[in-house]
Each structure stands twice: as C-alpha cells, then as structure tokens.
Amino acid sequence: MAQTFPDTPDAWTEFETPAQAAAAGWSALPAGNPSLSVPKVDAWAGNAVQANGWQGVNGGGLKFERSFGLPAAGSGSTLRFFLRAEANGEGSSGISAVTLRARFPNGSVYRNLVMFTAGPGALTLYVVDMDIAAATTTSDPWTTWRKDAGSGSLTNTSWSQLQSLEWTAERCRLPADLIQVDRLSFEIQSGTARLTVRALNIPSRKYLIARLQPQGLGIGMISCTLEVLDQNNAVVLRREAPLPANEPRDVRIEYASLPKGAYICRASAYRAGVLLAQGQAAFNHLEDPPWITSRTGVDPDRVVKPWTPVTTGERQISVWGRTMTWETSIFPDSIISSGEQLLASPMTLAAGIGAETHTFRLKSFRILSHTPARAVAEAVGDICDVEATARITADFDGFLWFEIRITNPKRNVTFSWLRAQVPLRASQMRLYQTFRPGADGAGAIGASPIQLGWLVNDWVANFYHWFGNEDRGIGFTFSTLEKWKPASLSNFCTFVPGSPASVYRINLIESTTPADGLRFEFGIQATPIKPLPPDYHSMVADRAFAWPSSLAWLAMPGNIDMMVIWNTDIMQGLNDPEHLNSTVLNQRVQMYHDRGVAAVGPASCPQKISPPMTPFNDFFHEWQRLPEDILTWDGIPQYADCSGATSYIDFLTHTWRNVMQTYSLDGFYFDGWLGGQFHCRNPHHGCGWVDDNGVTQPTVPVLASREAMKRFAVMMEDTVTSPYTPPLDAPERPGFPRYHYWVHTWEFVPPIIGFATEWLTGEQPYGCLYGNTSASYAQCWGLDLFRARCLSTAFGVPNYLFNGLLTEAGDPPPDDKQTWMSFAWALPHGVPQSWLVNMNQNVVKQIYSVLRGFGVRRANFIPCWRENPFFEWVSTPAREDVFATWERNGRVLLVVSNLRTFNGGAPATVRLRWKGFPNPSVRNMLTNTNMSLNNNVLELIIPPERFALIRFQP
Ligand SMILES: [Zn+2]
Structure with missing residues (x-):
C-alpha cells in the first residue's frame, strides 16, 4: 500500500508524547512492536530535550523536525523521512550531524547526515528514503545506508518487526557559537484505520468547522455521524455527515443555540453499520471576553491628530x-x-x-x-x-x-x-x-x-x-x-x-x-497625507540595552525622540502583550524616563499570533491568515493573522492599552503592521472570494486594516500623553500627537500605515548590507531607490533611517566609514536618524555636537532637491553632489555631501556661490577651522560618502 505523506512540513502534526498521539487517534507501531517511548527516542519529548540544555538562546535556534510513515511490509517498500532544519535567529546558520537509525530484532540500519541551514527564516527540507534492502555492511554511513545486522539478514520485509526509530542530533557547530538545537519532534503515520477530528472554532460567529480526516478507511462514501457532547457526556447535537473514505471534509456546525460552556465534537465513521473509526476534539462556546465588548479605539467620528476635519x-x-x-x-x-x-x-x-x-x-x-x-x-x-x-x-x-x-x-x-x-x-x-x-x-x-x-x-x-x-x-x-x-x-x-x-x-x-x-x-x-512635525528633518531615535556600544544617546537625551525597548528578555515570541516580564520592562522604562527620554515598546509584530496568547486556542481559526504562514521564533510557532478578524483587533487594542497604562509607556513599536502585508483567503472573517472554477481567490483587507490602524491611533490618543514628547531639543509641536506609534516596514502604504506617527525605513537592501563592513549606501541604495523609499516629505510621515545593518558598533568602534556614510545620505535629505546603536558612537556624538550646537531642530530646513535661497551651484552639479541648509536666527548651516560610493568613487570638488548676507564669517564645523570665500564662492573637496558641515554667520 502506498504511503501518503503531507506535501508541506507545516501540515504535519506534532505530539509531545506517544500517549498524546494515541489520544488523537494516531496508531503506534504495528502490533507486537515496542512503543516508541524507549528512552533513546527522546524526539517525542520536545520539552525534555529542551530541559537538557538544547534550548536556543537569545532567539537563536536550529529547528529539526522529523516525520516518518511506516510502510507496509513487502519487497521494495521504503521508509521516507522528512527532516527540516530552520534557523530561528537573525543571521544564524550552521551545521549539525544527525544520525537516523531503524532498529530490528536482529540488527539496525542507519545513516549519518549533515544538515545545514542559514537564517533567518530559511528552511531546509531534507527528504530521505530508507531502503533496507539497499543497505550494506560495507558502505560508508555518511553517504549510504549502512546495515549492522550481524549474521542476520535485513530486508524490506523486516519493517513488520520494527522496534524503534531513532534520531539523534549533535549540538550544532556554528561560527557564532550562539545557536543550539532547540527542539526535536516528529510524527508517526501508519496505515491503521482512523478518523481524525479537528475543531476549528469561529467564536464570534458561533460556529465550528469540524475537519474530518479519514485514513485507512478504504474508498467510496462512508457513513459518518457527528455529535456534540456537553460536559456530562450528553449528546446535544447530532447529524449525519457522509464523507468520502479517503478525503478530508469540513462540516459546519452552528452552536449558537447551545448554552455557553465546554463541548466535545465527536465523529464516528461506519460502513454497513460497523464502526470503522472514531475521533473527537474539544471546543468552547465562549462567554464574550471583556476585550471583545470594550471595542477599544472604535470611534468613527474621530479626527485623529494632527489631521483636520473634512x-x-x-x-x-x-x-x-x-x-x-x-x-x-x-x-x-x-x-x-x-x-x-x-x-x-x-x-x-x-x-x-x-x-x-x-x-x-x-x-x-x-x-x-x-x-x-x-x-x-x-x-x-x-x-x-x-x-x-x-x-x-x-x-x-x-x-x-x-x-x-x-x-x-x-x-x-x-x-x-x-x-x-x-x-x-x-x-x-x-x-x-x-x-x-x-x-x-x-x-x-x-x-x-x-x-x-x-x-x-x-x-x-x-x-x-x-x-x-x-x-x-x-x-x-x-x-x-x-x-x-x-x-x-x-x-x-x-x-x-x-x-x-x-x-x-x-x-x-x-x-x-x-x-x-x-x-x-x-x-x-x-x-503627503498629513503635516510633518517642524523638526522632522532632525528627529533621532534609537534602541539600546546597557551596552557600552550604544551610549551615544546618553550623551544627548534631550535630542532623542524615543528609545525602543526590545522584546528580548521581556516577551517570548513576537507578539504576546499579555505576558511580559514586568521587572525588566519596568527597569527599562525607568532607565529612559530617568533621563527624560520617551520609552517605546516592547517591540512586537501585530501581524503574528502564537499559542501562548490566552485566546489563541479558541480564536486561532478566526484570526489566522490563510493560506497558513508560520515563522518559528523563540521556539514558538508564530502564525500570520489578518486584520479582517475584528475580534483580533478588539483583543490587541485592548491588551496594548493595558500595557501602555501599566508600564507608563510613551508608545509602541510595531515590527510590521496590520493587514496588507499578505493577502488572505480566510472566509471565516470575510476574506477571499470564490471564482467560477470554485477556487477561493485572495483579497487584501484594505478597509479593515485602515480601521485597525486607526483604532490604535485613537486608543493612543485617549491613553498616552507623554511628558517626554517632544524631547527637550525639539520645538513645540502644537496639534501633533503626544505619543509614538512607530511602524517598521519595507513597503509604505500611507492609506493604512499613515495612522502611525512615525515609520522606519532602510532594511530593504538587506542582502547587500547585512554583515558587510564594506557595504555602501551608494551601491546598496542608490539615489532613486533611497528617495522612493526613505523620504518623509513625499508621504507626510517622519520616516527614520534604519541603520541596523551597519557594522560599526563596539568599544572601541571597529571603523567609522559607514557611520559618516549614513549621515552623508540622511542629512541633506532631511531623513531622521535611528538605530544609532549600530554606528560608531564617537562619530555620532561628534556630528550631533555640531548639529545641536547650531540648533537644527529649531531651524528652517531646506532639503537638497529644493531651490535654496542661500546657495547656488557655480556650474551644473553631478547628481551625487547635493547640499541642504538649516537657517536659524540669521545663521546658516550648510551640509554638502558627496554620494558617490566609498568603494572607489571619486572625491567631489564642490563650488557653491553664497547668496546670503554680505561678508559672512565661514567656519568648517567638523574640522573647527575658519574658511574664506573666493568671490563669494565656497570651494570644498569632499571624499566619497562623506559630507561637510559649514556654518555661515554675520
Ligand atoms: Zn483575512
């Protein structure tokens, strides 16, 4: 009999113990064989493996999974293993030696594999076919199946006597010595008759999808009875639901008429009156949770700051x-x-x-x-x-x-x-x-x-x-x-x-x-969709823990719009606002507030849901985005959700409001955003449509996502009035929000993410920048891509530059060229700076001492593409030569950048004619030297991806 395996690893079922597998209707090994729970096969016990020190640390981790099916005994049959390796940590990669072994009464067959993976998110799937008959006693266990049968013989018929399957993995060997194996799990499939039932609950609409998955029940239609049982085991609903013996089928069960409580959904398959298999699953008819009735942030008539009425x-x-x-x-x-x-x-x-x-x-x-x-x-x-x-x-x-x-x-x-x-x-x-x-x-x-x-x-x-x-x-x-x-x-x-x-x-x-x-x-x-704060061009944000490498912000707390609190040590997974480490979070908030800086976070991904969330078990199918999309993080599966699920937005706005209030936070940081990242086909919250061929086509929940993002803005407007916003250096920002609602994204969709107060750009050329000490923005971005993705002015939202892929953190800093480069790009474009933590802290402090000394945040800024009243080019410049000015109290600060790559680009000889007041006093602020004009022309030579800051004053 041919074995059927799932096409995708994500469809696999995992069990922690053999007993759980049996309870779910899965068969163990063929009769007479010992259980798989022999100690060697600790792959059952994902938790036990973790307890033995295999848990990934700091978000890193390699994930291995295995799946196998037991073939029917017989010549030519093979056992197929599915193995997958996944690096959880950003940038993690590595190898691990893995041994697969099948034990029989008279010997075993095994093979060694080297599994490799590279992160983040990369997933390597190995499919390994084990053919006992092809195994030999002389072969190399690293390249072929080896048999250690002693004097006995092993053939494919030996499968019927299989005693155990083993999988062992050594700790990974990794360059960074950071990543360890964090989880082992597998499933077992056999040809024995069974009927698996999954209960897909849609609590808001009060129905259940009973997903019936028959296996080993033959072919043709079979009778099936579906029953709902209450806590006293009394059948409260019953219906006949004939199903194809060899195909899954979804049956919808409306349960609104039942009292609130816990229920079991049981399915029984019959042929000619004989019970073939039975399966069941639990579900709840819920009382409305408080977050669903509070409708946090719902206010159709609200005009959110800084907008004005229509x-x-x-x-x-x-x-x-x-x-x-x-x-x-x-x-x-x-x-x-x-x-x-x-x-x-x-x-x-x-x-x-x-x-x-x-x-x-x-x-x-x-x-x-x-x-x-x-x-x-x-x-x-x-x-x-x-x-x-x-x-x-x-x-x-x-x-x-x-x-x-x-x-x-x-x-x-x-x-x-x-x-x-x-x-x-x-x-x-x-x-x-x-x-x-x-x-x-x-x-x-x-x-x-x-x-x-x-x-x-x-x-x-x-x-x-x-x-x-x-x-x-x-x-x-x-x-x-x-x-x-x-x-x-x-x-x-x-x-x-x-x-x-x-x-x-x-x-x-x-x-x-x-x-x-x-x-x-x-x-x-x-x-642009709304006004920019007057000092958008000079805003600064960062994230930091207590590293010596990230202390530039401490030298200028008055110049920091916000510090982001990262989720590490505070929240497991990517989005679990109910379960935060309050001690650490309070400490971080206090660390920033003590210095008068807005505390924002903890960083989270609103587009992800995971099992630790309290409503997950009941609401998963109502909330999830389809097709299913899973990212494993901290060893926890993170499922994509959909803003089309209103009850999810109810939960999230309510829960985040509690977080904001409990910890006196000044805002939150969303690593991603709600809706629109992905299209969705989940009909249980209204997404998708069915075409003429019966195929469900995707929709993008545009209006639902707008409503979701607006609800967060309304919630924040009603919840947070930050005394640290704006920061001390900044001018007053009348009419602007007094909270931070910061969205990190690669794509900018103003109608949805425009409800945020701030954006974070700059991770788009990830592959070009990541870990590359020679990476140049001129090569990885270029002027056109930079201006299309990174400006604030075109969209009306301050769009900070993410420098998180730069390589100059450290004490002492290893280099300074990327730090100068980033400012050469950001300053003349008026792009706010962020993630200073990855830059040379000394250079950052030097640049800001000049900018703050001039008072750029209270100055009138003219970006490099606009007509400038103070300077003009003596002759037509190359595109890579740009300048911008800040003007304040009759003084002018000029930034001139050479945006050719530092990997071989030419120095620029810049000639700018001064058009301002006569006889200015001119000073180069980075070299602290006075300069003179020649016929009112300033001449400078600027190395590639560098800039000059020149002050003109009477
Ligand atoms: Zn959806």
Missing part, C-alpha cells in the same frame, strides 16, 4: 493639504496636493464598445453625508444605455474609496474593454514605489511602461502603487480583483510614462464582457 463644497472635497474636484467625470477632474495639481487632465472611466471609445460623463454629483471624519458622495455618469455609479467615501486622511456599480437595464451593451485612466503631470512623477518586498518595485520612473502584477507570489499581493516626487504624489490601493478581467494578472495596472502627461491605467476589463452588473472598488489618496 470639508465639502459643490462637487468638491477637501482634507488637510489636498482638494479633489469633480466637473466632467465620476472620478476627480482635479487633485491638488500641497499646492500642486497632480492631474494633467481629468481622471476618467472609459470603455470600448465595438470599435468606439466612450468616456463616462458626469451626470450628477451629491454629498450623501458629512461628518468631520468622513464625507460620502455619489457620482453618476453615463454612456449610451449604461450608467456608472460611484459611491465615494472620503476620510480625513484624504483616502477616497470608490465603489463603482455599472448598470445597463436593457442589457444591450458589451464592453470590449473598460479602464480607469489617470493622466498625471509628468513634472510631478519622477519616482514610484509599490508593494514589493526587498529593493524591487521602487525607484525612478524610466522611459518604459511599468506593468504591475497582482500577485507577487503566493504570499504577497502588489496592492498599492505610488507615483510622485520628493514632495508629493498619488497612491492607488486595491482590495480584490473580483469581476475584473485584465488581459493578464501580471499587468492589472500599467504606468505609461509620457510628456507632458504620464498615464496610470487601471485595466478593469480587457476582454468582451456584458456591462450590466459589473462592480469594482479601489482607493485613491494623494500624498
């Missing part, structure tokens, strides 16, 4: 910084952001009917409702006998959500294509960034069209596209492609560069389709 005029909606006007189209004719028109001509909805092109003309526009937080409008347009009705929801952050219905009551019109077309002023469109991981999908807009595909891979949907320049832009957001028919899913939207207009095209329909009944939805949001 205002409306005739055919016009205005929000902070932006005005959208309708005249001829159901889409805006005009979108003005920070004083500049973004559209070259009206945005339109156009259709191909026969050989002709028709554009929907606006027939009516009216405001349906209006609160400070939201205006709802309806725009109706028509062509021929077809009407397009757009319901437009405009929120205070300038996000416009369009829900478009196409009606053709006569049903006489067929579209050959239908597209939304956005003609954009090319002068405003130099850069783009999309929802692509890593350094992909962002940079300069070139001469060729940019084709945008819906699914990047099975995990990521490219649902957000932004185009603009250093100061403003426009973003488009998509949640579903239901009803769409683009010619290709790899080109569902297209950006076509041109002059004077570039066109962004939304390819709704590109094959013949009846017009009636079409529906589409998407969002538009011009950027």
Whole structure:
C-alpha cells in the first residue's frame, strides 16, 4: 500500500508524547512492536530535550523536525523521512550531524547526515528514503545506508518487526557559537484505520468547522455521524455527515443555540453499520471576553491628530493639504496636493464598445453625508444605455474609496474593454514605489511602461502603487480583483510614462464582457497625507540595552525622540502583550524616563499570533491568515493573522492599552503592521472570494486594516500623553500627537500605515548590507531607490533611517566609514536618524555636537532637491553632489555631501556661490577651522560618502 505523506512540513502534526498521539487517534507501531517511548527516542519529548540544555538562546535556534510513515511490509517498500532544519535567529546558520537509525530484532540500519541551514527564516527540507534492502555492511554511513545486522539478514520485509526509530542530533557547530538545537519532534503515520477530528472554532460567529480526516478507511462514501457532547457526556447535537473514505471534509456546525460552556465534537465513521473509526476534539462556546465588548479605539467620528476635519463644497472635497474636484467625470477632474495639481487632465472611466471609445460623463454629483471624519458622495455618469455609479467615501486622511456599480437595464451593451485612466503631470512623477518586498518595485520612473502584477507570489499581493516626487504624489490601493478581467494578472495596472502627461491605467476589463452588473472598488489618496512635525528633518531615535556600544544617546537625551525597548528578555515570541516580564520592562522604562527620554515598546509584530496568547486556542481559526504562514521564533510557532478578524483587533487594542497604562509607556513599536502585508483567503472573517472554477481567490483587507490602524491611533490618543514628547531639543509641536506609534516596514502604504506617527525605513537592501563592513549606501541604495523609499516629505510621515545593518558598533568602534556614510545620505535629505546603536558612537556624538550646537531642530530646513535661497551651484552639479541648509536666527548651516560610493568613487570638488548676507564669517564645523570665500564662492573637496558641515554667520 502506498504511503501518503503531507506535501508541506507545516501540515504535519506534532505530539509531545506517544500517549498524546494515541489520544488523537494516531496508531503506534504495528502490533507486537515496542512503543516508541524507549528512552533513546527522546524526539517525542520536545520539552525534555529542551530541559537538557538544547534550548536556543537569545532567539537563536536550529529547528529539526522529523516525520516518518511506516510502510507496509513487502519487497521494495521504503521508509521516507522528512527532516527540516530552520534557523530561528537573525543571521544564524550552521551545521549539525544527525544520525537516523531503524532498529530490528536482529540488527539496525542507519545513516549519518549533515544538515545545514542559514537564517533567518530559511528552511531546509531534507527528504530521505530508507531502503533496507539497499543497505550494506560495507558502505560508508555518511553517504549510504549502512546495515549492522550481524549474521542476520535485513530486508524490506523486516519493517513488520520494527522496534524503534531513532534520531539523534549533535549540538550544532556554528561560527557564532550562539545557536543550539532547540527542539526535536516528529510524527508517526501508519496505515491503521482512523478518523481524525479537528475543531476549528469561529467564536464570534458561533460556529465550528469540524475537519474530518479519514485514513485507512478504504474508498467510496462512508457513513459518518457527528455529535456534540456537553460536559456530562450528553449528546446535544447530532447529524449525519457522509464523507468520502479517503478525503478530508469540513462540516459546519452552528452552536449558537447551545448554552455557553465546554463541548466535545465527536465523529464516528461506519460502513454497513460497523464502526470503522472514531475521533473527537474539544471546543468552547465562549462567554464574550471583556476585550471583545470594550471595542477599544472604535470611534468613527474621530479626527485623529494632527489631521483636520473634512470639508465639502459643490462637487468638491477637501482634507488637510489636498482638494479633489469633480466637473466632467465620476472620478476627480482635479487633485491638488500641497499646492500642486497632480492631474494633467481629468481622471476618467472609459470603455470600448465595438470599435468606439466612450468616456463616462458626469451626470450628477451629491454629498450623501458629512461628518468631520468622513464625507460620502455619489457620482453618476453615463454612456449610451449604461450608467456608472460611484459611491465615494472620503476620510480625513484624504483616502477616497470608490465603489463603482455599472448598470445597463436593457442589457444591450458589451464592453470590449473598460479602464480607469489617470493622466498625471509628468513634472510631478519622477519616482514610484509599490508593494514589493526587498529593493524591487521602487525607484525612478524610466522611459518604459511599468506593468504591475497582482500577485507577487503566493504570499504577497502588489496592492498599492505610488507615483510622485520628493514632495508629493498619488497612491492607488486595491482590495480584490473580483469581476475584473485584465488581459493578464501580471499587468492589472500599467504606468505609461509620457510628456507632458504620464498615464496610470487601471485595466478593469480587457476582454468582451456584458456591462450590466459589473462592480469594482479601489482607493485613491494623494500624498503627503498629513503635516510633518517642524523638526522632522532632525528627529533621532534609537534602541539600546546597557551596552557600552550604544551610549551615544546618553550623551544627548534631550535630542532623542524615543528609545525602543526590545522584546528580548521581556516577551517570548513576537507578539504576546499579555505576558511580559514586568521587572525588566519596568527597569527599562525607568532607565529612559530617568533621563527624560520617551520609552517605546516592547517591540512586537501585530501581524503574528502564537499559542501562548490566552485566546489563541479558541480564536486561532478566526484570526489566522490563510493560506497558513508560520515563522518559528523563540521556539514558538508564530502564525500570520489578518486584520479582517475584528475580534483580533478588539483583543490587541485592548491588551496594548493595558500595557501602555501599566508600564507608563510613551508608545509602541510595531515590527510590521496590520493587514496588507499578505493577502488572505480566510472566509471565516470575510476574506477571499470564490471564482467560477470554485477556487477561493485572495483579497487584501484594505478597509479593515485602515480601521485597525486607526483604532490604535485613537486608543493612543485617549491613553498616552507623554511628558517626554517632544524631547527637550525639539520645538513645540502644537496639534501633533503626544505619543509614538512607530511602524517598521519595507513597503509604505500611507492609506493604512499613515495612522502611525512615525515609520522606519532602510532594511530593504538587506542582502547587500547585512554583515558587510564594506557595504555602501551608494551601491546598496542608490539615489532613486533611497528617495522612493526613505523620504518623509513625499508621504507626510517622519520616516527614520534604519541603520541596523551597519557594522560599526563596539568599544572601541571597529571603523567609522559607514557611520559618516549614513549621515552623508540622511542629512541633506532631511531623513531622521535611528538605530544609532549600530554606528560608531564617537562619530555620532561628534556630528550631533555640531548639529545641536547650531540648533537644527529649531531651524528652517531646506532639503537638497529644493531651490535654496542661500546657495547656488557655480556650474551644473553631478547628481551625487547635493547640499541642504538649516537657517536659524540669521545663521546658516550648510551640509554638502558627496554620494558617490566609498568603494572607489571619486572625491567631489564642490563650488557653491553664497547668496546670503554680505561678508559672512565661514567656519568648517567638523574640522573647527575658519574658511574664506573666493568671490563669494565656497570651494570644498569632499571624499566619497562623506559630507561637510559649514556654518555661515554675520
Ligand atoms: Zn483575512
């Protein structure tokens, strides 16, 4: 009989003990064989292994798992092992020697393997087939199966006498000596008849999915009875649920009518009245927990700081910084952001009917409702006998959500294509960034069209596209492609560069389709989305423990916006706000507060849920993102969740509010964010849709994610008024939040993560930067990618630069070039600095002594791409030569950077003409030397990835 193995390791079931496996309906070895619980096979006992000192430390760890199935005895059958190795720690990697052995009464068969893995997140899967008949007594155990059968003989028929399977792994040998084996586990499969039941509870909707997994029950349909038993073992629900004998089946059980309490779901499979197998699983009909009724942060009418209320005029909606006007189209004719028109001509909805092109003309526009937080409008347009009705929801952050219905009551019109077309002023469109991981999908807009595909891979949907320049832009957001028919899913939207207009095209329909009944939805949001704090260009944040290498912040606490408290030693896993080490957390908070610095954290990943969370067992299936996605961290599986699960947001906002209050924190740091990282197909909280072929297609929970992120902002506004925000060096920031809501991400989606007070960029070129002492931002970033991903001005959110991959921490510091380099990039672009901890602390202190001495945080900053009133280039500069200025009280501080790579780039000879007051006194602040101008021209030579700070004063 052929063995069936799971395709993916994540589908494997793990048991801590043989008894647990048996209780879940799994068979042990064939009758007559000893149990697998012989001491050698301690792989059962993951906990015991950990107790023996195999536990990973500091988040590091190699994970090995094994799985095996027992083949039926017989010639030619083999035993298949699945082994996987996973490095849990960031950057960890290593090897481990592993021995696999099968013991029989008259000998054993074994083989040695060397397993290798590299982290983080890398997973190496080994599939090893064991064929006893092919094993020999003379072979090399490192390359082939070896048999130590003595005088006896071992053949594949010996499988029926298998006594034990063993797996032993030595402690890993690793360069960093940090990573150890942290867990061993395996499962056993046999051909014995069984019926496994899993209870997938959806508590908010009060139903259960009973997942029935038959094995060894033959083929064809079999009878199955499903029963729900209460705590007295009384059957309270019963139904017949015939199922295919060799396929899993989900059966939905509504339990709202039952009293609250604990229940068992039991399934019994019969053929011709004979019981073949029985399985069961427990579930709870819950009382509503307090966090679900508190609805923390829900306030539809709230305009979160620093935004202002939505205002409306005739055919016009205005929000902070932006005005959208309708005249001829159901889409805006005009979108003005920070004083500049973004559209070259009206945005339109156009259709191909026969050989002709028709554009929907606006027939009516009216405001349906209006609160400070939201205006709802309806725009109706028509062509021929077809009407397009757009319901437009405009929120205070300038996000416009369009829900478009196409009606053709006569049903006489067929579209050959239908597209939304956005003609954009090319002068405003130099850069783009999309929802692509890593350094992909962002940079300069070139001469060729940019084709945008819906699914990047099975995990990521490219649902957000932004185009603009250093100061403003426009973003488009998509949640579903239901009803769409683009010619290709790899080109569902297209950006076509041109002059004077570039066109962004939304390819709704590109094959013949009846017009009636079409529906589409998407969002538009011009950027920047909110005002920046006046000192955004000079903000500083860091994380530190008590390392000597991270003390630059201690030299300037008044200049530190926040210190992030890392989760190490405080929280196991990535997101478990209920279980924090209060002693350590209180100490950390006190350490920062004693110095007048905002304490933020502990760092967590809201996009992950894990078994230690109290509601996990009951709510897991309601909260999880599908397809399932697991990252093991601290030896704990961390599952991706979905913001579409409202009860999860209820839990998280409530729990984090308690953390903020209990520990007097000034904010939190999210390593990742809610919703949108991944598309989702979990129908139990409303995600996904079923296509014509019955396949569930993904959706991105855009609106739910906006609501989730807004709830955190409202919760913080109501909970935290930090006395340490802004810091002492900073000017007053009237109207700005007095808390920190910091999001670290690789992709920037302002309509969702714009509710944060701050972002953290800079990890995108991970592979180029990680552990590389020669890594240069000029090579790993380049100007275009840097400006597309790292600026604050284009989006309206302070976007700190993550220097966490630099290599110059230490006392004494090993080097200084990357530290100078980072500031050469950050300063002229007005990019706030963070993760100073990875930089040369002496250089950091030297640079900030100049910047603070001038008072840059209270100065007027002009970034390098804007016209400057104080200086002009004597001749046209190269792109890599940039300068910016701070002006304060009649004095000017100039930063000039050479952004050519320090790996062989040329020094720059810079000539800048001074246009300010006459006869300035000029001083080079980094060398502490006075300088003179020649005919008002400043001349400097700047090495690659270095900069000068020159002060001009009367
Ligand atoms: Zn979902």
